[in-house]
Amino acid sequence: MRVHTLIPSVVLLGSLSLTTACSSGPGAASAPDGAPSVAATPPTTVDPTKIKDLTIVNDSSNDRSCPWATSYPAVPGAEATTAAMKKYVDAYLANYLGTGGSGQASNCGGSADASEVPELNISFAFLVASGDVVGVRLLTQDRTGTGDGLTTRTYWYDGAAHASRTAIGLVTDSSRDAFLAAVKKQLKQRQGIDPNLLAELRATDIDDASFTPDGALKLSFDRGTVGVPAGGRYTVTLDRASVTPWLSAFGKRAQRQTTDPSRTLDLGATSTPTAAVPTETASGTDNTDCAQVKCIALTFDDGPAVTYTATLLKYLAQYKARATFFTVGQNVAAHPELVRAEAKAGHEVGNHSWSHPDLTRLTTAQVKQQLERTSAAITAATGTAPTLFRPPYGAVNAQVKAATSMSPVLWTLDTEDWKYRDATKVADTVIAKATRNDVVLMHDIHPTSVAAVPEILRTLSARGYHFVTVSRLRATL
Numbered sequence: 072m073r074v075h076t077l078i079p080s081v082v083l084l085g086s087l088s089l090t091t092a093c094s095s096g097p098g099a100a101s102a103p104d105g106a107p108s109v110a111a112t113p114p115t116t117v118d119p120t121k122i123k124d125l126t127i128v129n130d131s132s133n134d135r136s137c138p139w140a141t142s143y144p145a146v147p148g149a150e151a152t153t154a155a156m157k158k159y160v161d162a163y164l165a166n167y168l169g170t171g172g173s174g175q176a177s178n179c180g181g182s183a184d185a186s187e188v189p190e191l192n193i194s195f196a197f198l199v200a201s202g203d204v205v206g207v208r209l210l211t212q213d214r215t216g217t218g219d220g221l222t223t224r225t226y227w228y229d230g231a232a233h234a235s236r237t238a239i240g241l242v243t244d245s246s247r248d249a250f251l252a253a254v255k256k257q258l259k260q261r262q263g264i265d266p267n268l269l270a271e272l273r274a275t276d277i278d279d280a281s282f283t284p285d286g287a288l289k290l291s292f293d294r295g296t297v298g299v300p301a302g303g304r305y306t307v308t309l310d311r312a313s314v315t316p317w318l319s320a321f322g323k324r325a326q327r328q329t330t331d332p333s334r335t336l337d338l339g340a341t342s343t344p345t346a347a348v349p350t351e352t353a354s355g356t357d358n359t360d361c362a363q364v365k366c367i368a369l370t371f372d373d374g375p376a377v378t379y380t381a382t383l384l385k386y387l388a389q390y391k392a393r394a395t396f397f398t399v400g401q402n403v404a405a406h407p408e409l410v411r412a413e414a415k416a417g418h419e420v421g422n423h424s425w426s427h428p429d430l431t432r433l434t435t436a437q438v439k440q441q442l443e444r445t446s447a448a449i450t451a452a453t454g455t456a457p458t459l460f461r462p463p464y465g466a467v468n469a470q471v472k473a474a475t476s477m478s479p480v481l482w483t484l485d486t487e488d489w490k491y492r493d494a495t496k497v498a499d500t501v502i503a504k505a506t507r508n509d510v511v512l513m514h515d516i517h518p519t520s521v522a523a524v525p526e527i528l529r530t531l532s533a534r535g536y537h538f539v540t541v542s543r544l545r546a547t548l
């Protein structure tokens with residue numbers, strides 16, 4: 072059963088009445104007209120490194136029977152919008168896990184049939200981060216039901232009013248009727264539109280709106296909300312001349328910051344001292360011969376993450392230990408300085424996809440997009456292209472392998488650190504189970520996992536282990 076309770080009522084109606092019409096193959100999430108797609112949203116002109124003290128809030132499970140990964144940005148000064156995104160993500164996840172108190176049963180753990188394994192992925196893309204305007208799109212891919220399961224929403228922050236705005240907040244109250252009429256007029260002519268759903272569409276149901284580079288307003292409708300198109304999703308574009316009179320004061324500023332961005336984002340946030348990025352430099356290449364000595368490869372997935380990754384780098388440097396980081400592209404783009412620090416310190420940087428979907432559920436084109444965009448971000452940060460990738464959830468098949476020249480890396484020792492969030496338990500697990508040439512799976516997005524590392528390094532060093540990268544381990548076995 073699809074998770075419905077958090078979706079606006081019109082989506083609920085649409086999904087229920089149109090479920091049978093929503094048959095979709097793996098390619099159905101792709102959007103031929105350039106609208107959002109799970110594979111990765113098209114790059115925008117927003118450079119996240121220009122957003123001072125930006126944090127990406129990540130969480131994930133590595134449970135193959137209940138996979139999920141969520142992320143959204145926390146922009147200093149735009150706390151109201153961060154809170155709105157957090158509320159949505161937390162509630163959607165709780166519902167997915169069956170812990171939301173809505174009576175919704177868990178989607179997880181019930182079926183042995185691989186085709187019925189659910190997946191929840193919430194990722195983000197910046198639309199605008201300029202002047203006193205922030206715009207973010209959240210993309211929710213929910214594979215618990217039929218249909219394409221893709222929900223998109225835009226979140227806006229109005230720095231002048233210190234307020235979070237929804238998509239319809241771009242339009243002034245008195246113009247909503249005229250605006251809605253214009254939207255319906257365009258949609259009415261499309262193939263697959265359900266006249267009843269269209270009649271029921273209210274202005275407040277419009278939850279994905281963003282400006283194009285030439286100032287038009289583009290709306291995007293989840294499949295099923297107003298009907299089911301042959302492919303992709305319905306979009307409506309209202310050109311600049313016709314939409315501008317309907318825009319709210321904030322909408323006009325959001326439009327201007329899209330077409331003619333200021334050089335900086337200024338939300339009046341009090342600047343916090345920037346966390347120091349370690350500047351450790353590796354002392355030459357690693358010549359450890361794992362045929363001669365006891366080796367172990369620690370691997371850290373899902374980062375880089377602000378503060379945790381930097382702390383981890385300090386711990387590794389203290390023990391002259393090398394590790395491998397399987398980084399997520401949207402985090403690399405936000406924090407290339409951390410990835411650069413990883414590489415400089417002699418660690419290996421691998422590719423863990425752009426937004427952490429199960430790659431085996433994507434089309435080849437989508438897999439390529441997920442991996443290539445991430446490799447480009449890593450190369451931009453470090454100057455070196457990754458040669459290894461770790462498929463999210465360890466999910467890999469012949470199609471995924473064929474889509475890349477990188478070599479897949481799984482693991483031999485799973486700490487399940489994402490589940491326990493307990494530094495002592497994580498350290499004890501590694502120390503109890505470690506054997507020669509193990510590839511150990513951990514996540515540097517969890518402070519508890521990072522806190523476990525000094526004890527792991529101390530104990531295993533005393534047992535004669537050498538901490539090497541995955542490539543070094545593979546080269547000398």
Ligand code: ZN
Nearest residue numbers: 372373463464
């Ligand atoms: Zn992961």
